[in-house]
Amino acid sequence: MSEVKVTVLKDGPYKVEGPISMKDHEENQIEVPSGKAVALCRCGASTNKPFCDGTHSKIGFEGAKAAVEAHRKG
Numbered sequence: 001m002s003e004v005k006v007t008v009l010k011d012g013p014y015k016v017e018g019p020i021s022m023k024d025h026e027e028n029q030i031e032v033p034s035g036k037a038v039a040l041c042r043c044g045a046s047t048n049k050p051f052c053d054g055t056h057s058k059i060g061f062e063g064a065k066a067a068v069e070a071h072r073k074g
């Protein structure tokens with residue numbers, strides 16, 4: 001797969017699929033599992049940032065539906 005696909009999961013993380021590399025704010029490489037989708041925390045509560053650790057379910061995170069709809073095309 002050569003295309004990066006980002007899916008905003010309902011009341012959950014951003015699912016990122018495709019060939020990606022990640023760095024932190026100091027340009028340190030963040031290991032990303034090769035060939036697998038990664039889930040990036042959207043709720044801010046993960047203890048394993050930038051990755052989702054499932055905490056969004058425990059805290060009852062609700063995605064910003066209005067913001068999503070405002071930027072949706074088509």
Ligand code: FES
Nearest residue numbers: 041042043052056
């Ligand atoms: S989105 Fe899953 S822990 Fe934040």
